Amino acid sequence: MVANxxxxxxxxxxxxxxxxxxxxxxxxxxxxxxxINKAYCEFLHTTVxxxxxxxx
Numbered sequence: 001m002v003a004n005x006x007x008x009x010x011x012x013x014x015x016x017x018x019x020x021x022x023x024x025x026x027x028x029x030x031x032x033x034x035x036i037n038k039a040y041c042e043f044l045h046t047t048v049x050x051x052x053x054x055x056x
Contacts (some may be wrong), residue, residue: 031055 017024023040027033036051044051 025056027056 017035017037020037021039023043024035024037025033025040026035033051033054033056036048038048041048041051
């Protein structure tokens with residue numbers, strides 16, 4: 001695999017999503033949470049660790 005020098009690092013995307021004030025959640029086809037940002041966790045009164053893997 002050839003590295004793309006112009007590609008934004010994945011860590012940057014995570015930081016961008018976590019500073020967003022909008023609620024962001026990514027689920028798989030089974031409805032399990034794969035990613036949830038801090039804003040959504042605050043709304044749900046939970047933590048990222050508690051939310052990952054749970055069903056929506």
